[in-house]
Amino acid sequence: YKIPMGHINRIFISHLHGDHFFGLIGLLSTWHLLRRVQALDIYAPAPLEHILKLQLEASGTELNYPLTFYPLSAEIPQLILDHPQLEVSTLPLIHRVPTTGFLFKEKQPPRRINPQTIQHYGVPFQAIESLRMGADFTEPSGKVIPNAELTLPGPESRSYAYCSDTAYNESLIPLIAGSTVLYHEATFMHDRASSAAEKGHSTSVQAATIASKAKVGRLLLGHFSARYEEMGPLLEEAQSIFKESVIVEDGITYNIQ
Ligand SMILES: [Zn+2]
Ligand SMILES: [Zn+2]
Numbered sequence: 001y002k003i004p005m006g007h008i009n010r011i012f013i014s015h016l017h018g019d020h021f022f023g024l025i026g027l028l029s030t031w032h033l034l035r036r037v038q039a040l041d042i043y044a045p046a047p048l049e050h051i052l053k054l055q056l057e058a059s060g061t062e063l064n065y066p067l068t069f070y071p072l073s074a075e076i077p078q079l080i081l082d083h084p085q086l087e088v089s090t091l092p093l094i095h096r097v098p099t100t101g102f103l104f105k106e107k108q109p110p111r112r113i114n115p116q117t118i119q120h121y122g123v124p125f126q127a128i129e130s131l132r133m134g135a136d137f138t139e140p141s142g143k144v145i146p147n148a149e150l151t152l153p154g155p156e157s158r159s160y161a162y163c164s165d166t167a168y169n170e171s172l173i174p175l176i177a178g179s180t181v182l183y184h185e186a187t188f189m190h191d192r193a194s195s196a197a198e199k200g201h202s203t204s205v206q207a208a209t210i211a212s213k214a215k216v217g218r219l220l221l222g223h224f225s226a227r228y229e230e231m232g233p234l235l236e237e238a239q240s241i242f243k244e245s246v247i248v249e250d251g252i253t254y255n256i257q
Pocket of ligand 1: 015017095165
């Protein structure tokens with residue numbers, strides 16, 4: 001998909017069905033051949049570590065770059081990454097093998113400087129960064145100017161929930177409530193609801209119902225059965241329940257806002 005190698009430091013794998021990870025070993029080998037040195041972290045179901053090890057050993061490959069493996073449990077939601085800018089947690093899903101979705105949550109962005117009051121109080125340039133982080137300002141006289149007088153609230157923090165593959169699962173709703181963007185699989189149209197339940201998948205209507213109940217900002221629909229050539233009817237079904245639904249394709253970039 002032409003995403004520069006240097007932009008990818010972490011890979012999250014939801015479950016070990018072929019359509020979700022068979023391409024991984026090819027990607028890891030390609031990066032090795034391209035002389036990647038940058039470390040890579042993989043978050044995935046535990047058996048994948050062994051699978052990758054076998055594949056690398058059998059092909060006599062010793063990767064040029066450090067690879068760290070973080071095994072996931074699909075039992076309960078867990079915080080798996082605490083980064084200065086964002087947190088990543090798992091979302092237990094209902095599927096035929098242990099499967100987790102992921103919730104990417106931006107931490108509170110810095111506050112914005114209020115140019116008028118900054119000027120009024122003569123706040124020096126060196127103090128600006130700490131104000132953005134929420135600190136008060138102390139004047140040379142010792143008088144404390146509260147942060148709220150010098151700054152404005154920053155932009156709202158964004159979040160992205162990835163839920164695939166999964167059967168209809170209402171226990172997701174409180175976990176993903178209010179997310180900026182939700183990706184939810186919609187393998188089938190709603191006339192195949194029983195087949196979806198049997199196979200651990202969802203219908204477009206079910207995906208839209210989760211989006212509506214969780215009051216997310218936007219719903220991205222994907223993971224369609226190969227039986228559908230035209231996505232129009234599937235999208236219409238979803239939009240009848242949740243208007244902000246869109247069809248998405250692999251390899252395309254979507255802004256989260
Ligand atoms: Zn699957
Ligand atoms: Zn799948």
